[in-house]
Amino acid sequence: xTQFKGGYVGKIARINLTKSKxxxxxxxPAFAVKYLGGRGWCARLMWDExxxxxxxxxxxxxxxxxxxxxxGLLVPGAGKTSFAAISPATGYYGDSNTGAMFSPELKQAGxxxxxxxGKASKPIYLWIEDGKIELRNADFYWGMGCLEVxxxxxxxxxxxxxxxxxxxxxxxxxxxxxxxxxxxxxxxxRTGMGAVMGSKKVKAIAVRGSLDIPVADPEAMQxxxxxxxxxxxxxxxxxxxxxxxxxxxxDWTQENVCLPTRNFLSATYEKYRGINGDIxxxxxxxxxRSCFACPIACGNFCIVNKGPHKGIGVEGPxxxxxxxxxxxxxxxxxxxxxxxxxxCDNLGMDTISAGNVVAFAIECYxxxxxxxxxxxxxxxxxxxxxxxxxxxxxIAKREAVGxxxxxxxxxxxxxxxxxxxxFAIQVKGLEISGYDVRAAxxxxxxxxxxxxxxxxxRAWAIGYDIEVGRENYDKKKVKKVIxxxxxxxxxxxxxxxxxxxxxxxxxxxxxxxxxxAATGIKTTTENLLRASERVYNLxxxxxxxxxxxxxxxxxxxxxxxxxxxxxxxKGATLDKRKFKRMVKTYYKLRGWDEKGVPTQKKLDxxxxxxxxxxxxxx
Numbered sequence: 305x306t307q308f309k310g311g312y313v314g315k316i317a318r319i320n321l322t323k324s325k326x327x328x329x330x331x332x333p334a335f336a337v338k339y340l341g342g343r344g345w346c347a348r349l350m351w352d353e354x355x356x357x358x359x360x361x362x363x364x365x366x367x368x369x370x371x372x373x374x375x376g377l378l379v380p381g382a383g384k385t386s387f388a389a390i391s392p393a394t395g396y397y398g399d400s401n402t403g404a405m406f407s408p409e410l411k412q413a414g415x416x417x418x419x420x421x422g423k424a425s426k427p428i429y430l431w432i433e434d435g436k437i438e439l440r441n442a443d444f445y446w447g448m449g450c451l452e453v454x455x456x457x458x459x460x461x462x463x464x465x466x467x468x469x470x471x472x473x474x475x476x477x478x479x480x481x482x483x484x485x486x487x488x489x490x491x492x493x494r495t496g497m498g499a500v501m502g503s504k505k506v507k508a509i510a511v512r513g514s515l516d517i518p519v520a521d522p523e524a525m526q527x528x529x530x531x532x533x534x535x536x537x538x539x540x541x542x543x544x545x546x547x548x549x550x551x552x553x554x555d556w557t558q559e560n561v562c563l564p565t566r567n568f569l570s571a572t573y574e575k576y577r578g579i580n581g582d583i584x585x586x587x588x589x590x591x592x593r594s595c596f597a598c599p600i601a602c603g604n605f606c607i608v609n610k611g612p613h614k615g616i617g618v619e620g621p622x623x624x625x626x627x628x629x630x631x632x633x634x635x636x637x638x639x640x641x642x643x644x645x646x647x648c649d650n651l652g653m654d655t656i657s658a659g660n661v662v663a664f665a666i667e668c669y670x671x672x673x674x675x676x677x678x679x680x681x682x683x684x685x686x687x688x689x690x691x692x693x694x695x696x697x698x699i700a701k702r703e704a705v706g707x708x709x710x711x712x713x714x715x716x717x718x719x720x721x722x723x724x725x726x727f728a729i730q731v732k733g734l735e736i737s738g739y740d741v742r743a744a745x746x747x748x749x750x751x752x753x754x755x756x757x758x759x760x761x762r763a764w765a766i767g768y769d770i771e772v773g774r775e776n777y778d779k780k781k782v783k784k785v786i787x788x789x790x791x792x793x794x795x796x797x798x799x800x801x802x803x804x805x806x807x808x809x810x811x812x813x814x815x816x817x818x819x820x821a822a823t824g825i826k827t828t829t830e831n832l833l834r835a836s837e838r839v840y841n842l843x844x845x846x847x848x849x850x851x852x853x854x855x856x857x858x859x860x861x862x863x864x865x866x867x868x869x870x871x872x873x874k875g876a877t878l879d880k881r882k883f884k885r886m887v888k889t890y891y892k893l894r895g896w897d898e899k900g901v902p903t904q905k906k907l908d909x910x911x912x913x914x915x916x917x918x919x920x921x922x
Contacts, residue, residue, distance in 0.1 A: 307333050310518035311373035311822030312341070313416045317437055319430065321504050322363065322422030326437045331416060337825060338911065340797040340832070341372035343399045344839045345417055346388030350397065351842060351915060353419075356849045360392040360496070361478055361503040363423040369410075369469075369509075370417040372799020376408030376517050376596065378529040379818050380536060380810070381801030383407050383596030385469075385486070391495040392480045392503075393657070393712055394733040394757050396847035398495030401761070401796045402469075403595035404487035409467040412513030424505035429457070432511045442507040446476065449650035450485035457510050469509045472652025474700040475502035479710040481657035481735070485649055489593070489603075489619025493654035495734060495756050520824030528817050529597075532810055536599050539808040546592060548581030549602035550623035555580055557627065560770055561871035562740040562747075564632040566686050567663035568729050568860075571740040571868050573631035579638050580626075588638055593619050600803060608639045618646040621655075624760075627738035628659025633666065634686035644692060651700040657712065660735035661699065662692055664713045664728055673722045678705040726861040731758035732852070741859065742868050743876035744769040746781040749886050750788065752857045755843040761802075763788035774873060777882040782889045794836040838910040841894075841902045845912070845919050854900035857887055 308314075318327045339348045346368045358364045367389045374382045385407040391398025410418075414435035427442040445453045450472040458466050467487065474482040475498035482498030483491045492498075519525055536542065544552055557563035558576045565573040577583065584606060593603025607617040621630070621641050629648070630641040648655045662684075668674045669684040676683060680703065684691045698706030708716050713735055717728035729736045734757025741748035750763035768784050769776075791812065795802040798819065804810045812829045819827050844852075859878065868876045891898060895906030907916035 306337050306825055308336060308373075309520035309824035311377070311520070311819070312336050313411050313414060313517060315415050316417045316419060317415050317432075318419045318421065319437065319439070320422050321420060321424040321428070321439070321506065324424075324439050326439075336373070338835065339839060340835050341375070341416070342370050342384065342386040342797040342799050343388060343401070343793060344797040344835060345370040346386050346399055347397065347839050347842045347846065349419065350388060350390070351846055354390060357851070358390050360390045360395060361499060363421075363504075365390050365500060365503070367420040367497065367500045367504065368417065369420070371407045371411050372797055373822055374815075374818055375799030376411045377519060377818075377822055378525050378597060379800050380529070380532055380804045381595050381598040381600070382799055383598070384796060384799045384801060385410070385492070386796055387484055387492040387497040389497060389500040390850065391734075391756065392478070392499045393496040396732060396757075396850050396852050397843040398497065398756050399796075400483070400492035400494045400497050402484070402486050402490045402492040403801060404490040405596055406467045406469055406486040406511065407799055408596050409511045409513050411517050412515050413511050414513065414515050418509070420501075420504055420506060423503065427505050427507050429508040429510060430506065431461070432509065432513075434513055434515055445507050447473065449473065450652045451488060451650045453508055454485070454488060457508060461510060463512060465512065467511045470652075471498045471501050471507060472650055472700070474652040474710075475499055477700065477702045477710070478502055479653060479700060479702070480712045480715070481654045481661070482652050483654045485652060489649055490595075491649070491654065493656060494759055498652050519822055521821045525818065525821035528814060528821060532804070532814060533599060535810060536804060536808045541807050542600065545600050545602050545803070545807060547585055549604050551581035551584050551604065551621065551626060553623040554626055555582075557739065561868060561873045562744060562766060564627055564738055564740050566634055567632060567667045567727060568736075568740055568862055569667075569866065570870060571742065571873070572871055573634070575634075575636045576631060578636050579630040579641050583638050584621075588642060590617070595801060598801060598804075600807075602803065606642050608642050611639055613639065613643040616643055616646050618642060618649055620645045620649070624738045625655040625659070628656050629662070629692070632659050632663045632738075633692050635689055635692065636687060637689075640689045640692075644696065647693060647696050651696065653696070653700060656737045657735040658696060658699070660729055661709050661713055661716075662695055664716070664724075665695065665709050667727055668720060668724055673720055673724055674705055680704045726865070729860045729862065731859060732856045734758050736860070739766050740868070741766070742863055742866075742878055743774040743873035745774075745777050745878065745883065745886065746785050748859055748863060748878055748883065749782065749890060750785045752859050752887065753785070753890055754789075755840060755847065762793055764792070774876070777879070777886050779889055782886055782893055785890065786893055789840055790833050790836045793840065794832055797836060797839065798832075834910070838912065841907060841910055842912060842915060844896075844900075844902055845907070845915050848901050848919065852900075854887075854891075854898075857900055859883070
């Protein structure tokens with residue numbers, strides 16, 4: 305049996321909230337290596353432990369929190385944590401990932417992963433310190449925002465270096481796109497993990513650790529780290545990434561006519577200069593923020609510099625926030641985006657989904673599907689900043705029609721009807737992130753087939769669309785999407801950021817060497833990618849078990865029927881027939897059947913025979 309000598313701490317804490325009982329389990333080496341860590345461990349534990357057709361907000365669902373084997377070690381950006389459960393947003397496999405310092409702290413406290421099961425009888429928070437876990441009363445903190453509870457816990461526990469993962473009012477009220485906030489502004493944003501945490505009455509997880517994380521070959525790791533750091537700090541893109549982070553992409557998407565605007569009606573925004581990276585640098589940014597051991601420091605801490613919200617600060621906005629709450633809701637000024645970002649972070653809502661939901665509600669209002677009376681007097685129109693702020697709070701508190709929109713655009717459209725389904729911009733119940741795909745076939749396919757619902761971090765394929773042509777539906781694009789769906793999520797398994805690989809040219813082979821130095825286990829890039837493919841298929845199997853069908857590997861109607869109204873791709877829409885053929889090709893290349901189910905042969909090839917037997921049982 306393969307034994308690891310480091311990288312993994314070797315312990316998983318199982319926390320039964322119903323019984324207020326904590327057990328520590330040793331990590332089995334075969335499990336650790338086969339599924340690597342992070343979302344890989346999460347997927348395997350979900351398959352093994354969560355019954356089929358589980359209510360996402362019921363006690364049988366489990367919230368699994370997992371670090372990776374490189375988390376907290378001398379690896380650039382090694383601060384990633386995966387949170388996973390059956391998603392309240394989709395009803396299928398769900399996970400979300402956050403950076404910053406929570407992951408290294410959890411490992412230094414003695415745990416690779418946490419499994420939260422059952423439901424507490426009253427609000428609690430978890431206190432984790434050097435191998436010990438306590439369930440403590442959180443009545444005092446219930447009702448606080450994420451940023452407020454983090455401040456309060458640090459003061460009450462007497463240590464500013466405590467790392468906190470918390471939920472806000474949205475998580476408490478089971479908003480389907482509620483997030484988990486870490487370190488004053490890093491979110492596990494997607495798929496509603498905050499609602500799962502809220503359903504279990506867990507307000508926060510506070511962690512402090514001083515233990516060593518074992519490393520098999522510290523000298524080798526030091527050498528790889530130093531070489532990687534030299535490459536990163538000498539790379540020409542470092543300057544723009546440090547100055548603007550992902551906010552540089554506002555200009556890029558505007559230029560390439562894929563910037564979501566007014567609920568994806570348009571793909572450019574006439575006021576984009578008012579919310580882009582340049583205006584952020586000039587008027588709002590006051591500090592860089594960095595994740596663990598990362599020289600890029602792409603996080604921006606920004607402050608509203610004038611108006612009624614002057615002085616409000618937040619880590620952000622990122623591109624996805626600025627596009628989905630900014631251009632997609634037609635907010636004209638960066639200060640408005642910063643304040644909306646602050647509201648979402650403190651209330652505990654994913655800014656991608658929140659921006660989508662607000663824009664959808666605005667279009668519903670402007671088309672007369674919902675009324676001012678439904679909105680408690682709010683005139684919810686594109687560009688009405690105060691209305692957007694008010695509606696965000698209405699959603700988080702489930703007030704008036706906000707209660708309906710707290711369910712997400714898919715369920716809201718199903719209830720509202722009147723043609724709203726055609727402009728509910730989602731896949732599998734998860735709202736689409738910040739790229740218009742009407743002239744981007746590969747990106748459209750990436751959204752349609754993403755394991756958690758539409759999300760760019762699984763396969764950012766739009767750059768490839770632009771590189772090879774925005775009218776192609778060929779097999780090469782399908783292959784590219786599959787390749788990206790293996791390489792990009794691999795970093796969520798290892799516990800590291802992908803930006804060093806994407807932007808500064810660190811080769812995947814370097815991560816194989818990092819893994820060897822950390823664990824003492826020989827591996828190759830091919831083996832790592834095979835593990836990622838294994839987990840992608842396992843996640844699909846979980847969703848199929850929950851009822852997913854091929855009909856949901858599809859895009860919103862707007863992608864096919866409403867032409868891009870401007871720019872050099874004016875008039876573009878996706879062709880339904882050709883896109884359907886791409887999906888079929890995707891299934892074939894993946895080794896799935898015509899219904900999108902991983903075949904027995906494919907699952908067996910990936911070492912998932914037990915999954916195959918259950919999934920294909922008569």
